[in-house]
Amino acid sequence: MDKRVLVVDDDRLIREMTRDALVQEGFRVATAATGREALSRLGDEGPFDLVITDLSMREMDGLELLERVKRASPRTEVIVLTGYASLESALQAMRLGAADYLRKPVSSPEIAYCVKRTLLRRRLMDENEALRGCVQAFEAARALASCLESSDVLPLALDIVLRLTGRGRAVGRLIELPSRTGEGVELVGFPADSIAELRAQIEQGKLFDPADLERPGVSSGDALAGALAALGIEDAQLLPLPIRLEGRVVGGIWIFSDGRPFEDDERQRAELVAEQAELALINAERFLQAREKAFIDDVTSLYNARYLLSALDREVNRAARSQSKLSVLFLDLDRFKTVNDRFGHLVGSRVLRELGVLLQESVRAIDTVGRYGGDEFTVLLVDTGKDGALSVADRIRQSVASHVFGGERGLDLRLTISVGVATFPLHGDSRERLLDLADKAMYLAKALGRNHVCSADDLSNSRG
Secondary structure (H helix, E strand, C coil), X not given: CCXXXXXXXXXXXHHHHHHHHHHHCCCEEEEECCHHHHHHHHHHHCCCCEEEEECCCCCCCHHHHHXXXXXXCCCCXXXXXXXXXXXXXXXXXXXXXXXXXXXXXXXXXXXXXXXXXXXXXXXXXXXXXXXXXXXXXXXXXXXXXXXXXXXXXXXXXXXXXXXXXXXXXXXXXXXXXXXXXXXXXXXXXXCHHHHHHHHHHHHXXXXXXXXXXXXXXXXXXXXXXXXXXXXXXXXXXXXXXXXXXXXXXXXXXXXXXXXXCCCHHHHHHHHHHHHHHHHHHHHHHHHHHHHHHHCECCCCCCECHXXXXXXXXXXXXXXXXXXXXXXXXXXXXXXXXXXXXXXXXXXXXHHHHHHHHHHHHHCCCCCEEEEEECCEEEEEEECCCHHHHHHXXXXXXHHHHHCCECHHHCCCECCCEEEEEEEECCCCCCHHHHHHHHHHHHHHHHHCCCCCEEECHHHHXXXX
């Protein structure tokens, strides 16, 4: 038992008897002969868990001492000692916040029992308060469960943890998520003139590196304080909270103390929020995987038509906002039906998979390749005008014409492809218009003998 008790009484005999009784029970006991001496010890030695004070003392009575103790340290419990004649004063002390009172004369066992009962009650109250705080934190953090995007988790987690700890500033960072989404930096409560530089230094890895949270004993407190001070950000006392997925640190939350040390219950609440953020990230990752699976074609592992339509809407809107160009390629294998008829649909599926690989190898990582249906494929070329799209389309045409399909199974299949091209905003300003024109241009390429590339411009020429 490591509880600290201060015994205050101007009667030396009672002080020593009380001290000895409590020392035998394992308490750490200090004594004071007057109220002023008691306040001096409280100021010099920090708060005690419990103060036992006589109500009737010279210089400063027990009621005044009680008020000053509770004002300075509300969590310090106070037991008052009183003679029978001053029972009314004892009741007044209870109204002022005393935990209990004992009537003189008092025995050693009675003192020990009263102190143990009072501290047990305090411990139960603290535990109950901590439990209520955890329940409050859990209820607040439940909102994280509704996050279906990884990028939404960090801003919401910072908002919740700041409300629960009563602080105003925090930094959050996510890295290395399996989906590579939701990564980035979140800053709350910092002056506008320092945010840009702070964000830049974090993104460059100079500050708030989540990897430090994974290495025991790593402390950059002084360096961090100096770096933040240079940005005009003071008070670098932080509560760091690692965010883990699959046993590794993928991010962290750092809460600034704002000049007030973190209590144990505040740490518990913050840690609970971090744990809920971890669960939210797991859920968001699973949702993303399920969603992507719904958008993936089973045969080619490319995006399916549902995703292509959504992606084309998104890219048209982006191109309109940025006043950039966007091109759509509509591709169809020539005479693919003969492959299925001659070799069967299993070989036909393998041919489609090989074509998917060729298409992905022919475009950039920022472009989108998908199977529209059957042997029709679509490619979205971002920031690409008509001439660039025609060049890519012809490269694809040549690549398909020179490729040996089914080579690993001993087959020697030679196929060609017809390609139609439509460009935003030259040929159309909507998803429907671009797809329609690219599709018609593709059929024109087939009509011209197959193994051709045509653009929407060629449609008007053919009608003429």
